[in-house]
Each structure stands twice: as structure tokens, then as C-alpha cells.
Amino acid sequence: MKLAVVGGGSTYTPELVDGFARLRDTLPVSELVLIDPAADRLELIGGLARRIFARQGHPGRITTTSDLDAGIAGADAVLLQLRIGGQAARLQDETWPLECGCVGQETTGAGGLAKALRTVPVVLDIAERVRRTNPDAWIIDFTNPVGIVTRALLQAGHKAVGLCNVAIGLQRKFAALLDLAPADIHLDHVGLNHLTWELGVRRGGPDGEDLLATLLATHGEAVAGDLGLPRTVLDRLGVVPSYYLRYFYAHDEVVRELGTKPSRAAEVAAMERELLALYGDPALDEKPALLAKRGGAFYSEAAVDLAASLLGDGGPAVxxxxxxNNGTLPFLPDDAVIEVQARVDGSGAAALAVPRLDPLFSGLISHVSAYEDLALDAALRGGRDRVFKALLAHPLIGQFDLAEGLTDRLLAHNKEHLPWA
Known part of the structure; x- marks a missing residue:
């Protein structure tokens, strides 16, 4: 089995490689190709990847290349983990929205739209080259904003599934709090990428005992603390929102906080410099502890499980x-992309049924899904007016003057990535 990672020079990659090494019985990779235009980073990370495989006795071969077409040739699956513009663009996404009193974040609000505009055309070009080179390959997208990017891929007819680590991270956290094995925890996870709620925390499977009330009663303070929300919010909602909901439920508070501390982009850039220095140590043959602070926890395990099910080695899985969507959330179009439990096998992913949602959740999902539709249109066709309409439609913006000011700033900061601008 051959897997290719586009964006293999990412500091995330050792997390992925570690998962491939540990879980080789689940996903027997014979060749792993790391693809990236940044040759210097690729050399460091490729060397560490080979040492990780060697330390764990994995027989697979790891190669590196800056040639996309050569790297994806013959791949059974292609994983996408891109950041167009790098941390410098992320820093801009987190900065200029604050000038308008709006949250600055790389996937939410105006910054998230900027990332989508830069990313969608590049991903579609890669996917088209995958299709020409190897039409049977699956594309697994970990590139943010995952929902919009996955929708672009699916609407273009590509064999694609989007993946985020929020759900698996919460599953692991809840399992530890409840003193259960992660495999014994099933989440009733519903929403859009980076806009989800856990409606149930079930023991054993989809029909198992719901432990959510117990979790909140016993560990509500710990869960709320991780989310940056008051405990009373969880108690009143009766569910666990993802930490991205803080941008909606406490927007103004978050904006004030962001104006008084270093940006996450600056923190990550410093961390990446330290990680790359560590990766260059020829004695290092495991992922360093610092990588856990980089983000993407448990990404590798989720990716292994997904690839194994898509490629038939892991069998069907949930x-x-x-x-x-395909009717799962009846208030959304069928071609909306949602983030829910799905049955995954060699034919792809089919969303499982979910209970009728409280309007408190379905209303916000509908609003953000409508924004995503406009955001994708702007990413595919360009144009200042389409960018403005997407920003005006976003529930965290929604005002004419704000949308105008944000449009001007978005275009000014992204001219090198948007030829039409």
C-alpha cells in the first residue's frame, strides 16, 4: 500500500508517521511519500520519519520529493495537509479582523474566509492531478477549513473525505475522565466542521448508555475549563460544544483577549522553529513531546482508521x-458538507442518522452553512462582491460597514495568493 502526504514538510508530519508506525497492523503501509516544495524542511522531516519507522521496526519505505506528480503516482490514498502562505498568512488572518472588532482566527470568521480563498484553488488543482495520475486514489483532507475544502472536492467529483481531530480529541478526553477505554466511547457528534456539539457520550456504541449527564455532573468544571466557557453554559445547554463555539458564544470576550496577548500564529511559528531544530538531531527517533503543543493531537490515529476503512483493510467502520449531508440534517441541502458520525468503507462515507436538533443548534448550523456556500462560490469564481457577500452572511459579521471594511483588508493582505484580486 502506498500513501502520499501532500504537505509532508509540515511539522505535523511526525505525528502522522508515528501513527503509521504504531498502527501498522491496521494500515499496512509499504511506501510513504512525503511531498513538499520546501526541500530543506522535507529533508529534516523525512530523516526523522525514517528513524521513527526504524525504531518501531516498520518495514515500509519512506521517500521524499518536491515533484507532486511523481509523488502521487500509484498512491492508494493522498493526504492533504496544506497551509497556503504558511504561518505568515496565518498571522495576517489572526490580525487584520481585529482592526474591525471581529475575531481573528484561521478557520472562523473573516480569517477563515481568507484561508478558504487561498486554499480551495490549490487543493482542486492537486486533486485534478491526482485524478489524472491515479483516478482510483482516495483523497483525505486535513486542510482547513476542512468543511469548505471537502465540499469543493466532492462537488468537483473527487473521491474525498474530510477529517478533523476535534471529535477524536474529545473522545480521548472523555474516556480518560470516565475511566473508560477510548473504544468504549461513542460520541453523538453533530454539526459542521469547527461548529459541532456532542449531544451524547455513549458507552459501547451508538445505542449504548448515554453518559453525558454523568460527565457534566462529575467533570463539568474540567470540561468547561478546556473549552474556555463557564460551567453554567454547559449545564444550560445540556451538551458539550466544541471549543470553536467559544468564538460564537463569547465573541466579544475573545476579541478583547486576542488584543492583549501574542497571536496563536506567532506562538506556532516559534514552536515550529524549535521543532525543526529538534527534527534535525540525528539521534531523535520518536516524535518529541513538544509536538503535542503544536495541535493536531490524535490526527494520526484518526487518519489511520479512516484510510484503513476506505482502502478496505480495516473493514467498514463508524x-x-x-x-x-444527503438528507441527514433535513434543514440543509443534500450537497452541504456536515461533520457527523458516518459509516466508512471502500465506497466512501455515508452520514448516519441523527436526532432532530434543537433550533438553538440547527439555526446556527443553517446560518454558517449558508456562509460556507457563499465562501466556496467566492473561492471558485473570485470577485470582490462575492467576498463581501460571504462576509455579510457570516453570523459573526452580518453588518454592511463591517463586511466592507473586512473585504478591503482581506483583499489587501492576500493579493499575492488571489490572482483575480
Missing amino acids: QVVNTY
Whole structure:
């Protein structure tokens, strides 16, 4: 089995490689190709990847290349983990929205739209080259904003599934709090990428005992603390929102906080410099502890499980992914991309049924899904007016003057990535 990672020079990659090494019985990779235009980073990370495989006795071969077409040739699956513009663009996404009193974040609000505009055309070009080179390959997208990018891929007819680590991270956290094995925890996870709620925390499977009330009663303070929300919010909602909901439920508070501390982009850039220095140590043959602070925890395990099911080696499985709605949420179009539990096998991912949602949740999902539709249109066709309409439609913006000011700033900061601008 050959896997290719586009964006293999990412500091995330050792997390992925560690998962491939540990879980080789689940996903027997014979060749792993790391693809990246940044040759210097690729050399460091490729060397560490080979040492990780060697330390764990994995027989697979790891190669590196800056040639996309050569790297994806013959791949059974292609994983996408891109950041167009790098941390410098992320820093801009987190900065200029604050000038308008709006949250600055790389996937939410105006910054998230900027990332989508830069990313969608590049991903579609890669996917088209995958299709020409190897039409049977699956594309697994970990590139943010995952929901919008996955929708672009699916609407273009590509064999694609979107993946985020929020659900698996919460599953692991809840399992530890409840003193259960992660495999014994099933989440009733519903929403859009980076806009989800856990409606149930079930023991054993989809029909198992719901432990959510117990979790909140016993560990509500710990869960709320991780989310940055008051405990009373969880008690009144009766569910566990993802930490991205803080941008909606406490927007103004978050904006004030962001104006008084270093940006996450600056923190990550410093961390990446330290990680790359560590990766260059020829004695290092495991992922360093610092990598856990980089983000993407448990990404590798989720990716292994998803690839194994898509490629037939893991058999059908239930996993939280991003895929077409197809009637699962009746208030959304069929071609909206949602993030829910899905049955995954060699034919792809099919969302499982979910209970009728409280309007408190379905209303916000509908609003953000409508924004995503406009955001994708702007990413595919360009144009200042389409960018403005997407920003005006976003629930965290929604005002004419704000949308105008944000549009001007978005275009000014992204001219090198948007030829039409």
C-alpha cells in the first residue's frame, strides 16, 4: 500500500508517521511519500520519519520529493495537509479582523474566509492531478477549513473525505475522565466542521448508555475549563460544544483577549522553529513531546482508521468525518458538507442518522452553512462582491460597514495568493 502526504514538510508530519508506525497492523503501509516544495524542511522531516519507522521496526519505505506528480503516482490514498502562505498568512488572518472588532482566527470568521480563498484553488488543482495520475486514489483532507475544502472536492467529483481531530480529541478526553477505554466511547457528534456539539457520550456504541449527564455532573468544571466557557453554559445547554463555539458564544470576550496577548500564529511559528531544530538531531527517533503543543493531537490515529476503512483493510467502520449531508440534517441541502458520525468503507462515507436538533443548534448550523456556500462560490469564481457577500452572511459579521471594511483588508493582505484580486 502506498500513501502520499501532500504537505509532508509540515511539522505535523511526525505525528502522522508515528501513527503509521504504531498502527501498522491496521494500515499496512509499504511506501510513504512525503511531498513538499520546501526541500530543506522535507529533508529534516523525512530523516526523522525514517528513524521513527526504524525504531518501531516498520518495514515500509519512506521517500521524499518536491515533484507532486511523481509523488502521487500509484498512491492508494493522498493526504492533504496544506497551509497556503504558511504561518505568515496565518498571522495576517489572526490580525487584520481585529482592526474591525471581529475575531481573528484561521478557520472562523473573516480569517477563515481568507484561508478558504487561498486554499480551495490549490487543493482542486492537486486533486485534478491526482485524478489524472491515479483516478482510483482516495483523497483525505486535513486542510482547513476542512468543511469548505471537502465540499469543493466532492462537488468537483473527487473521491474525498474530510477529517478533523476535534471529535477524536474529545473522545480521548472523555474516556480518560470516565475511566473508560477510548473504544468504549461513542460520541453523538453533530454539526459542521469547527461548529459541532456532542449531544451524547455513549458507552459501547451508538445505542449504548448515554453518559453525558454523568460527565457534566462529575467533570463539568474540567470540561468547561478546556473549552474556555463557564460551567453554567454547559449545564444550560445540556451538551458539550466544541471549543470553536467559544468564538460564537463569547465573541466579544475573545476579541478583547486576542488584543492583549501574542497571536496563536506567532506562538506556532516559534514552536515550529524549535521543532525543526529538534527534527534535525540525528539521534531523535520518536516524535518529541513538544509536538503535542503544536495541535493536531490524535490526527494520526484518526487518519489511520479512516484510510484503513476506505482502502478496505480495516473493514467498514463508524467514524466522525466530513461528508455530504444527503438528507441527514433535513434543514440543509443534500450537497452541504456536515461533520457527523458516518459509516466508512471502500465506497466512501455515508452520514448516519441523527436526532432532530434543537433550533438553538440547527439555526446556527443553517446560518454558517449558508456562509460556507457563499465562501466556496467566492473561492471558485473570485470577485470582490462575492467576498463581501460571504462576509455579510457570516453570523459573526452580518453588518454592511463591517463586511466592507473586512473585504478591503482581506483583499489587501492576500493579493499575492488571489490572482483575480
